[in-house]
Amino acid sequence: MLMSIESKKRDVALVVDDSPETLRLLTDALDGAGMTVMVALDGAAAMRIIDQITPDIILLDAVMPGIDGFETCRRLKRDAGLANVPVIFMTGLAETEHIVRGLEAGGVDYVTKPIVIEEMLARIRVHLGNARLTQSARAALDVSGRFLFAVNRQGSVLWATPQAQKLLSDHHGAQADEFVLPPALLQWLEQAKAKSGSKSQAASLPDNPQLRFYYMGETAPNEFLLRLSKEAGTALPPEFTSELGLTTREGEVLAWLSKGKTNRDIAQILGLSPRTVDKHLEQIYAKLGVENRTAAAAIAANATRRNS
Numbered sequence: 001m002l003m004s005i006e007s008k009k010r011d012v013a014l015v016v017d018d019s020p021e022t023l024r025l026l027t028d029a030l031d032g033a034g035m036t037v038m039v040a041l042d043g044a045a046a047m048r049i050i051d052q053i054t055p056d057i058i059l060l061d062a063v064m065p066g067i068d069g070f071e072t073c074r075r076l077k078r079d080a081g082l083a084n085v086p087v088i089f090m091t092g093l094a095e096t097e098h099i100v101r102g103l104e105a106g107g108v109d110y111v112t113k114p115i116v117i118e119e120m121l122a123r124i125r126v127h128l129g130n131a132r133l134t135q136s137a138r139a140a141l142d143v144s145g146r147f148l149f150a151v152n153r154q155g156s157v158l159w160a161t162p163q164a165q166k167l168l169s170d171h172h173g174a175q176a177d178e179f180v181l182p183p184a185l186l187q188w189l190e191q192a193k194a195k196s197g198s199k200s201q202a203a204s205l206p207d208n209p210q211l212r213f214y215y216m217g218e219t220a221p222n223e224f225l226l227r228l229s230k231e232a233g234t235a236l237p238p239e240f241t242s243e244l245g246l247t248t249r250e251g252e253v254l255a256w257l258s259k260g261k262t263n264r265d266i267a268q269i270l271g272l273s274p275r276t277v278d279k280h281l282e283q284i285y286a287k288l289g290v291e292n293r294t295a296a297a298a299i300a301a302n303a304t305r306r307n308s
Helices: 020-032 043-050 069-077 096-105 117-144 162-172 183-194 238-243 248-258 263-270 274-288 293-306
Strands: 012-016 036-040 057-061 087-091 109-112 148-151 157-160 203-205 208-220 223-230
Touching: 012 020, 012 043, 020 036, 020 117, 036 043, 043 069, 057 069, 057 117, 069 087, 069 096, 087 096, 087 117, 096 109, 109 117, 148 162, 157 162, 162 223, 183 203, 183 208, 183 223, 238 248, 248 263, 248 274, 248 293, 263 274, 274 293
Parallel strands: 012 036, 012 057, 057 087, 087 109
Antiparallel strands: 148 157, 148 223, 203 208, 208 223
16 A cells, blocks of 8 residues: 655656656556656656646656756756755666766656655655755745855855845846856865865955855755855055055955954955965065054054045
8 A cells, every 4th residue: 555645735746757657657656645746758848847837856767768867857957946856866777877977967866667666655755855844944044034045066056045145136246046156166165065064264256355155064965055245345545555555455454454353364254365364464564664463453544544
């Protein structure tokens, strides 16, 4: 006897397979478990269906004529609205490389053919439950006003809280779902992931140092959580910076120093290494004719007061 999948509403499953026998088997089983079932014979048909309705879960054959399941999954996951929809691959290919391909394409699980219905239903229950918990957590983040968003390995935004969406839109000139991490930030993300839990240095966009990115961790396969922060703009007056022979970056370092920030704080704010900040300060001290940060900070504070 098939176990029922409990829900306040009928969950919608999309089954994509070129085998009529498999489609019939799964349709009967899922319908008996209380789900609404949609079917597609290939990837192109699946994408047409998803243009009209968003399923709660997708069961996807890995090997199909035309667009295979791996490419179908990649295309589906480009749609931010489908980022949280779990995809279970169905395959007769049990080799590790095919399993890895499915997970890298955005799948959360796989089952091998011939399909054992009880096992399939158990996996569906788990992934539907996880998806609901994720949606609830993100709704809570939205309400709490957090500036959070998630990207995949390619740097494309999977989801963002309303606050993060507004910041990205205001500072990047594009909607959140159109934003992609530039190469420099992708490299930073790889480095932050490699530190696995240790505090990583913040980063910023090359053309917008006020918008700071902080790595928070991996929240799902191919989903990485980032926090946004808008640093208060600060810099010495351009005329004063030029008069002292300081570069724009040196002016920024000196301005933050005058606000009591430590070298490590300045490094995080400006997206520099602490060693680079030390080098900038050496140049600043030499140009100002002072020997320590206290004297340099006093000069910067006086400049700010005169030009305020």
